[in-house]
Amino acid sequence: MNDVPPAPRRPRVRAPELTGEGGWLNTGGRELSLAGLRGRIVILDFWTFCCINCLHVLDELRELEEKHRDTVVIIGVHSPKFVHEAEHAAVVDAVERYGVEHPVLDDPGLTTWKQYAVRAWPTLVVVDPEGYVVAQHAGEGHAHALVRLVAELEAEHAAKGTLRRGDGPYVPPEPVATDLRFPGKALLLPSGNLLVSDTTRHQLVELAPDGERVVRRIGSGQRGRTDGEPAAASFSEPQGLALLDDSTVVVADTVNHALRALDLDSGRVRTLAGTGRQWWQGSPVSGPAREVALSSPWDVALFGGKVWIAMAGVHQLWTYDPAAGRVEVAAGTTNEGLLDGPGEQAWFAQPSGLAAAGDRLWLADSETSALRWVDTGGAVHTAVGTGLFDFGHRDGAAEQALLQHPLGVTALPDGSVAVSDTYNHALRRYDPATGEVTTLATDLREPSDAVLVGGDIVVVESARHRLTRLRLPEEAVRVESVAHRTQRAAxxxxxxxxxxxxxxxxxxxxxxxxxxxxxxxxxxxxxxxxxxxxxxxxxxxxxxxxxxxxxxxxxxxxxxxxxxxxxxxxxxxxxxxxxxxxxxxxxxxxxxxxxxxxxxxxxxxxxxxxxxxxx
Structure with a gap:
């Protein structure tokens, strides 16, 4: 006789139905319900597209999604943080930009978020084939646990006869023909051409000086991490670009967690840093560049003889020493927030844009909606921004000015800085001499970077899939030592x-x-x-x-x-x-x-x- 008492049964909680004012994406116009998905294992991914951890989870789910397409349905529930993220068109863009290949419920009012008592981005909820919640995970790094749980649920419900196999409800959107697709960053080359990271198509595109005619493409266009000739090399959502010398460009290969090098003469691509795996707490924070894991490098800039890396995935700045072939942490504790001071004590929140100017390295700290800078001694300072939850569009004195999730920063000739104020669809300017923030241009669509070309500034309008040339105000390009001006008839x-x-x-x-x-x-x-x-x-x-x-x-x-x-x-x-x-x-x-x-x-x-x- 077995005297061991049975394990206590957990109370079974019926999963609330899915509702959201924004409707459904990636379903061909069809509305989904948990009742209609009965018999399938459903994984709800509560995410928002500004959140780097949410983007990591999207990547973690890809293999599970592919392997269990006949039993598992992943549904993204988009739950916005920023005002811009509540715009339906912005969610549509984000779903394509990040290659989301499952249905997405747009929940701008956080209706379903509240029904499931979600408290953090990202959160994963697993619903079994009978419609009951069986697991909930907050944060990233749960892929292995999900794999085991899915296997257990498949076996259990196959035995019970409650598992239903078949095609899922995902319907891919129609492809759109554009020369660029959600470009990320741009770089002026010594030839006068412009190099652009064509992020969603996993390529680099070289454009003529007009910023329009395609000269060549680097990369196969398929997501991957292959070195070699231009047509064979592959990237995964590349972003930042920096000129190392006249013939070498450093590329922040974001989803590959790597730095790559492009030879401008041959078009060949090689790996400089990163293992292809994501950095986790406890991993090495310095060492030979190709033996140390990185985490979502978003931008790169040459400053003080080293390549500085905006390591968005761990809220830090790292450096790559091209002479020694080594990487190491330069600033940030991995705590997410806004805290100035010595580099080893500073806090960042998804640094996403870098620009070197003299004795300062400017950076766009996106999740704190801040413009910050690092001095030559490695200390961190804040010019604009107050923290994770203060954002908006307000000009004036820097201490009261507001940005909204900026992704790019560009040093201007007069010592001021242009900020690609992404979620405000604007180009802003901060002048250190006056401490004032002004707006240079609006009606842009998710500007993510900008580059100087002569007296103009060329803006990467990511969500319009193009480069847009604007004229800078004269005070931003004035050089006091130049006294000559071309005379034209008035x-x-x-x-x-x-x-x-x-x-x-x-x-x-x-x-x-x-x-x-x-x-x-x-x-x-x-x-x-x-x-x-x-x-x-x-x-x-x-x-x-x-x-x-x-x-x-x-x-x-x-x-x-x-x-x-x-x-x-x-x-x-x-x-x-x-x-x-x-x-x-x-x-x-x-x-x-x-x-x-x-x-x-x-x-x-x-x-x-x-x-x-x-x-």
Whole structure:
């Protein structure tokens, strides 16, 4: 007789139904329910796309998802932190950007999050084939536990006759033809060309100086970690780029947890650092570069003779010494937050953008919505930002200015810094001399980086799959030692109202592309700024009334216009689309009897001059 008492049974909790105001993605328009998935093992992944730990979990689930497609259904429940993440279009972009190949419920009101009493990103909940919650895991690193649990549930419910095998509900979205797809970072090459990390397509793309024509692609386009020739090499969601010397580019190969090197002459790719495995607590924090694990390197920059690494996955800064072939931690404790001080004591939260300028290394600390910098002694300072839960869009004195999840930072010629303020869809500027934050441009779409090209700044508009060229304000590019300026004939204009009219007609066989909102953009500023009493700033109309200051006699109007047009053929499912953009610097003399209308012609380009394709 067995006197051992049976193990106490855990109470069985019925899994709450899935509801979310944003609806379903990756289901072909079909709404899913747990009742309809009865017989399948369901894994709910509560995530938000700003969270690096959530992105790690997406990668951890890929193998399980592939191996158990006939028994397991993974459902992402997108539960936003930032205001921008509650936008449905942003969730749609994130699902494609990160290669999510399972259904996703958009839950902007956190309805399902609350039903399951979730408290942290990421959280995984396992529901058995009979509809009961059998496990819940917070954080990352639970792949092995899930593999064991799935095997146990498959065996148990196969024996009970409650396991149902078959195809899952995932329906892939239709592919979209664009030259770039969610590009991450950009780099100006010695040749004058631009190198762009084409993140979602796992490639590097070299563009001509116009930022539009594709010169060559590096990488097979398939997710992987293979060294070799351009067509055979592979990456996994590459991001940051830095010029090591005139012929070598260092690449932050983010999901491969590695640094790669691109030879610009041959196009060959080799691995510099990382093992391909993710760094975990207790792993080495220094050593031979190819023997030490890294964690989601997001950007790289050359500073003080070393390559600094924004190690977003562990909230630290690391360095790679190209002469010694070694990596080591330079700053950060792995605690997530905002804390200044000596490097070994500082806290970061997903550092995602780096830019070296003189004796400072600037960094965009995305989860604290902060702009920070490291001095030559390794100490960490904060210029803008207060912590993990304070964000917004506010200009003014740095101590009260607000950013929202910036991913990029660019040093400007005058010592100021441009910030790619990603979730505010804006380009901001911080001037250390005045301690002021201003907005340079809005109406961008998830800008993730920017690079200087002459007197312009080229912005990586990640969610518009293109590079956008903007004119910097004169104070940001002024070099005091240069006294010469090109003289141009001035246009005589009358004081008061001036009708600015951008004349654009789509080329033959094309029409304006309005599928994703306004297809035109107009940005107006002036030197000196006091020249304009009204009409400055961004907008979507190509016609605008400017108000000229009658007390000034001369100045320059800076005008940047863009229009997007697509082939006008109803029979073509995937029409080719083109961006037409032009910048003008118009010297004006304000005088009675001058013109009251200023027409500027934005001509449509031919095929060879067409802009970056946009789907």
């Amino acid at each position: 246009t005589e204009v009358a004081p008061g109202s001036l009708a600015l009219d951008i004349v654009f007609q789509a080329p033959a066989g094309q029409k304006l592309d309005t599928r994703y909102g306004p297809s035109t953009r107009l940005l107006v500023s002036a030197t000196p700024p006091e020249l304009l009493l009204g009409g400055e700033g961004p907008g979507t109309d190509l016609a605008r009334t400017l108000e000229l200051n009658p007390e000034l006699t001369e100045g320059v109007l800076h005008v940047s216009a863009m229009a997007a047009s697509c082939d006008d053929d109803p029979a073509n499912t995937y029409p080719a689309c083109h961006v037409h953009q032009q910048d003008w610097g118009v010297p004006v003399t304000v005088t009675a009897g001058g013109a009251t209308r200023l027409p500027l012609v934005l001509a449509g380009m031919d095929e060879e001059g067409a802009g970056v394709a946009e789907g």
